[in-house]
Amino acid sequence: LAKTTQPISMDSYEGQEVNITCSHNNIATNDYITWYQQFPSQGPRFIIQGYKTKVTNEVASLFIPADRKSSTLSLPRVSLSDTAVYYCLVGSRYNNNDMRFGAGTRLTVKP
Amino acid sequence: DSGVTQTPKHLITATGQRVTLRCSPRSGDLSVYWYQQSLDQGLQFLIHYYNGEERAKGNILERFSAQQFPDLHSELNLSSLELGDSALYFCASIPRGENEQFFGPGTRLTVL
Numbered sequence: 001l002a003k004t005t006q007p008i009s010m011d012s013y014e015g016q017e018v019n020i021t022c023s024h025n026n027i028a029t030n031d032y033i034t035w036y037q038q039f040p041s042q043g044p045r046f047i048i049q050g051y052k053t054k055v056t057n058e059v060a061s062l063f064i065p066a067d068r069k070s071s072t073l074s075l076p077r078v079s080l081s082d083t084a085v086y087y088c089l090v091g092s093r094y095n096n097n098d099m100r101f102g103a104g105t106r107l108t109v110k111p
Numbered sequence: 112d113s114g115v116t117q118t119p120k121h122l123i124t125a126t127g128q129r130v131t132l133r134c135s136p137r138s139g140d141l142s143v144y145w146y147q148q149s150l151d152q153g154l155q156f157l158i159h160y161y162n163g164e165e166r167a168k169g170n171i172l173e174r175f176s177a178q179q180f181p182d183l184h185s186e187l188n189l190s191s192l193e194l195g196d197s198a199l200y201f202c203a204s205i206p207r208g209e210n211e212q213f214f215g216p217g218t219r220l221t222v223l
Contacts, residue, residue: 034210034211038154041217042216043113043216044201087154092210099156099212101153101154103153
């Protein structure tokens with residue numbers, strides 16, 4: 001399973017765009033990149049998943065360069081309620097035996 | 112609501128005791144993953160079951176064991192409990208052919 005590296009923490013202010021980058025140098029051909037959000041004392045919640053280029057949904061965008069060795073989660077116009085830990089996970093859809101989350105990025109949104 | 116259920120929600124017990132945590136995956140999901148999350152720590156993968164068979168082990172202690180039953184629910188057994196076992200325990204399930212995990216609400220275990 002590809003190892004991921006993320007910043008430990010980030011601070012932002014309400015209304016700003018936040019970009020969190022994840023490095024995954026050993027990503028395999030069949031691996032997808034998935035981001036999760038976790039609030040205190042709750043289970044992680046799926047945000048977005050992508051394989052290459054750009055994916056956008058109602059809450060975030062995911063940018064993946066051509067070499068796929070990194071990815072960037074973009075949260076537009078964050079609010080205080082976006083304060084959470086964000087995890088990047090890399091794995092195959094066809095061999096998902098082993099799911100290892102990294103330390104995650106603790107995002108704090110300030111007023 | 113993710114569709115994954117976990118019981119009990121809270122569990123308080125003493126050192127040396129044994130407890131069983133239960134997880135029911137989403138309807139139709141064959142995979143169950145167990146995770147441990149200590150205070151302010153990341154998620155530690157413990158074990159993965161698929162359709163009743165163990166598929167992968169992570170950082171699971173020998174004092175811990177798990178199984179998945181024919182109805183696909185899973186149990187995580189923790190024995191000879193120590194203070195350091197106090198944590199949130201999550202299970203997650205994945206639809207077949209996908210790798211988006213749906214997490215349950217967790218069981219908070221407190222060992223006194």
